[in-house]
Amino acid sequence: MKDYKEIFERLYNNYGPQNWWPADTKFEIAVGAILTQNTMWRNVVLSIKNLENAGLLEPYRMYITPIEKLSYLIKPSGFPKLKAMRLKNFLAFFSNFSFDFDKLEKFETRDLYGMLLTVNGIGHETASSILLYIFNRPIFVYDAYFKRMVSRLGIDSTEIEKSFNDAKVLGEFHALIVQHSKMHCRSKPICRMCPLIDICEYGEQNV
Known part of the structure; x- marks a missing residue:
C-alpha cells in the first residue's frame, strides 16, 4: 500500500533536508x-x-x-x-x-x-x-513536478494534505519532490537507482 508518509520518508532518507525556501527574507x-x-x-x-x-x-x-x-x-x-x-x-x-x-x-x-x-x-x-x-499555512504546492511524480506512482494526488497537516513537513516534502524530479523523475525519467522504483507503476514497467 503506497502512502505519502512512506514516500516522504524514502525521499528524506535519500536526499536529506532541503532547507527550503532558499531566501533571507x-x-x-x-x-x-x-x-x-x-x-x-x-x-x-x-x-x-x-x-x-x-x-x-x-x-x-x-x-x-x-x-x-x-x-x-x-x-x-x-x-x-x-x-x-x-x-x-x-x-x-x-x-x-x-x-x-x-x-x-x-x-x-x-x-x-x-x-x-x-x-x-x-x-x-x-x-x-x-x-x-511565508505564512506557514499547511497548503501543499501542486506543481508540475508533483503531478508528474504521482501520475507515475499511480497514487491519488488529492490525499497529501490529509496525510500531513504541518506546514514545515509539507514544505520539506515539496522541496524533496523538486530534488527527486531533478535527479530521477524527469520528463524522460532515470529510473535506475530511484528510491521509489519498487512502488512506482511506471518504473516497474520500464526498468
Missing part, C-alpha cells in the same frame, strides 16, 4: 515564487542576485523602480517584461498593507488565498508557495 520568497514560474530555479537565483546587488530586495524600493530597469535585472528568469509586470502587480497589492506581511498574517488561510489569486499573474501554484513558505 519573506519578501525574497515572494519574489522568487513569482520569478520561478516557467523557469529553472538556477535562473531565478541569478535574477535574485541582480536585484540584491541593485538594492531592490526591499518592497518599496522595488515598487518605485521603473519597470524597464526591473525587467533588465530579472532577465535571467525569462519573460522579463511579463514577470516584471507581475512583480509590480503584487507590489501594488502589497502596498495596500503598507508592505507589511504581519498585516496579511491576520487573514484566514482561505481568505488570504483568495486575495492572492486576485493579483494578476499569481496563480494557484504561486499563491500556495507564498502561503506555505
